[in-house]
């Protein structure tokens with residue numbers, strides 16, 4: 001089912017947790033709400049679920065105005081960060097809970113519930129775990145059970161609030177790939193909250209970047225990464241360096257440099273040029289931006305240079321691919337930096 005959020009606003013005293021949010025999510029999409037702490041992700045998810053009333057605006061599920069509907073009437077599947085499983089119930093009982101607690105008229109019979117639970121146990125790849133208790137499962141397994149419980153009620157959509165937030169890094173990566181495959185199997189409209197840009201970019205069909213209760217950009221992971229609409233998105237979405245300067249007649253003039261760069265449509269005035277560490281080519285001094293190597297950092301498979309630019313407060317971070325025989329500039333050396341890819345934003 002598709003989801004339409006129209007002009008939704010929510011205030012807590014002086015804080016606008018959500019400020020005129022408009023968003024359309026197509027049926028079957030997997031969408032990430034991405035943003036730093038306090039940007040309004042959880043508030044938006046809760047408003048959609050019916051856990052929290054909005055001050056203004058509408059939420060539509062398909063053609064139905066769901067704004068005034070209760071949590072139960074909306075029939076969404078919700079998964080919290082901390083596996084909120086019932087500790088005194090087995091895995092199978094947890095999964096069956098939503099079906100068993102339906103009013104008698106809409107409650108499936110016991111055999112149907114048992115069949116549905118078995119199907120879901122197979123779907124989450126825990127077919128033998130139905131009789132275990134939550135404390136006998138790993139964190140990742142608990143979250144899969146939480147997802148099965150959410151799916152059991154045949155929800156209108158799945159809403160996941162930092163579903164992998166409490167798990168360690170390796171399990172997180174495994175589980176998000178698993179969720180992607182599960183989504184491809186079920187085709188369930190899914191919205192998940194994360195503050196982890198890797199998770200959003202790897203998992204989602206589209207990413208919604210939030211900032212202070214407003215949508216900063218909506219796009220495919222590729223669009224968000226390759227064409228960030230604002231300096232904020234550029235900075236938030238990956239490793240980035242900024243060079244201060246100004247735009248004049250469609251050229252960006254970096255503070256303290258002779259070389260200038262195409263500034264596209266950016267109007268005259270103070271501006272910043274943003275680049276990713278892998279989008280800079282380091283060569284002999286005299287070509288491109290003039291810089292001095294401030295530090296050399298060795299990682300597995302790559303070398304990162306910190307480059308100091310005259311009159312710039314921030315150092316430039318540049319990755320070198322570590323070919324075994326490549327010469328690596330030493331700290332203190334003067335180098336030239338060419339920029340095959342960058343973006344200019346008004347400051």
Ligand SMILES: Nc1ncnc2c1ncn2[C@@H]1O[C@H](COP(=O)(O)OP(=O)(O)OP(=O)(O)O)[C@@H](O)[C@H]1O
Pocket residue numbers: 012015016017035036037038039040041042043044195
């Ligand atoms: N119950 C509340 N009372 C007062 N202010 C709140 C309440 N809940 C949220 N806020 C405020 O609303 C804003 C948005 O909060 P929200 O929890 O939606 O952000 P978030 O992006 O989900 O952050 P996090 O990643 O930390 O969960 C924040 O400024 C937060 O302090």
